[in-house]
Amino acid sequence: METIADHKTLYRPKDGRWLGGVAEGLARYFDISATVYRIAFVALAFAGGTGVVLYVASWLVIPEEGADDSIAAAELKKHRGHPRRLLGFALLGAIGLAVLSSIHVWPSPGNFWVLAAILIAVLAWWRGRIVLGVVAAVIVVLVAGLLLAVRVPVFSGVGSRNYETLHSKYTLGIGQLTLNFSDLQLPKGQTFVKASVGIGDLHVIAPANATVDVDAHTQAGDVVVLGREDNGTHVRTRVVDRTGSGRVLVLDLDTGLGKVEVERW
Numbered sequence: 001m002e003t004i005a006d007h008k009t010l011y012r013p014k015d016g017r018w019l020g021g022v023a024e025g026l027a028r029y030f031d032i033s034a035t036v037y038r039i040a041f042v043a044l045a046f047a048g049g050t051g052v053v054l055y056v057a058s059w060l061v062i063p064e065e066g067a068d069d070s071i072a073a074a075e076l077k078k079h080r081g082h083p084r085r086l087l088g089f090a091l092l093g094a095i096g097l098a099v100l101s102s103i104h105v106w107p108s109p110g111n112f113w114v115l116a117a118i119l120i121a122v123l124a125w126w127r128g129r130i131v132l133g134v135v136a137a138v139i140v141v142l143v144a145g146l147l148l149a150v151r152v153p154v155f156s157g158v159g160s161r162n163y164e165t166l167h168s169k170y171t172l173g174i175g176q177l178t179l180n181f182s183d184l185q186l187p188k189g190q191t192f193v194k195a196s197v198g199i200g201d202l203h204v205i206a207p208a209n210a211t212v213d214v215d216a217h218t219q220a221g222d223v224v225v226l227g228r229e230d231n232g233t234h235v236r237t238r239v240v241d242r243t244g245s246g247r248v249l250v251l252d253l254d255t256g257l258g259k260v261e262v263e264r265w
Helices: 022-030 034-046 050-061 071-078 083-100 112-127 130-149
Strands: 158-163 169-180 189-206 211-225 228-241 247-264
Touching: 022 034, 022 050, 034 050, 050 071
Parallel strands: 158 169, 169 189, 189 247, 211 247
Antiparallel strands: 211 228
């Protein structure tokens, strides 16, 4: 004996949806509140990204209200004569799922940018601009990978900055940062200064009448501290040059990719 439930059709309704209509469609089909499905998707999204995978997969295979086929079915029909394109699309999808399974956005983006590159390639593939998509994806991965690898503070400015006043912290994203403390009369005791440049040069001129305690490091580049020079990757140099004045300038200096230089005038 057939019941009303036997004639139900699973679809993504156009009304009542928050995003793609997946939760609302499941709610109407199984007679369970859409809130339950939304909470489940969000919870699984924070548990390794599974919720995102399930939601996107459901959005692709569940047809929208009024449509004859789902997005996935329509695309398969459209490209039946191009099996290599379908194979490539499936391969990109598999890679995307593998990346998404270990994705993290906070406190650092991690492999989020790899997923972004894959999405760009998939969209370009979908629109038929394969070469453009691959190039765009490679550019995204290389640029983002470089910025993340050297910890570039991209929102801290670009260009040349020169300071002759004393502050506890200085930051520059890309460019040259010069701190000229040669004319400063430091107070007795320790004065702490931290300065960092993502990509570029960091130049500090210390006063002649103060002890200088320097901890300088770069992920890749040169470190020159009061005549002592080191270069390469993951370079770290610690130098203490005493004057006996009772005034100590403690410098914590860092560049991601570039040069750190400290001298006296």
